[in-house]
Amino acid sequence: ALVKPDTILLDLSNPELQLAVLDAQAQLKAAEAEYNGLRVRLESQRLDQKANTVRVETEYDQAKLRAERDKLLAKDGLTPDIALRLSLGTADELAKRYEIEKKRLDTFGESIEAQLAVQRTKVEQFKALYGLKKNQVGELQVKAGIDGVLQQLPVEVGQRVMPGTNLARVSEPKRLKAELKI
DSSP states (O other): OEEOTTOEEEEOOOHHHHHHHHHHHHHHHHHHHHHHHHHHHHHHHHHHHHHHHHHHHHHHHHHHHHHHHHHHHHHTTOSOHHHHHHHHHHHHHHHHHHHHHHHHHHHHHHHHHHHHHHHHHHHHHHHHHHHHHHHHHHTTEEEOOSSEEEEEOOOOTTOOOOTTOOOOEEEOGGGOOOOOOO
């Protein structure tokens, strides 16, 4: 029989390999779902941290205003010195807390990127494994590989074959050579 390079000569099956493909696909989907869940969870935590930073900033702004008010009142002798010092102390404390919260927010952003990078690596790993298994299942179709003539097909339907077994022989009639010795 004449064959082309993409002519399928045999269609092999391997239930274990097909199960491995399904398993790899499930692992890939689970890793993608875990990545998306982690991304949403971390974004929620980032927003909580940002809200906390904004709350501390607002408290700091209010404390600054109280300190300025108490300064003005202290100039006119309308408030005791201790109230002014308390206002200034509270404003200083909130200024420091605000700086810490800003640093926390920046650090948390970097932490998010690192955690997502780890999870993306897992997704890529499972994607590669799935591609490999899928490719192996695709290779269960034995193709001629060249234009030529099918010379031999020594297997039968339902026969089990071991890896490395010669399954078919295709020759290219134009390149055959005969040698006669007399």
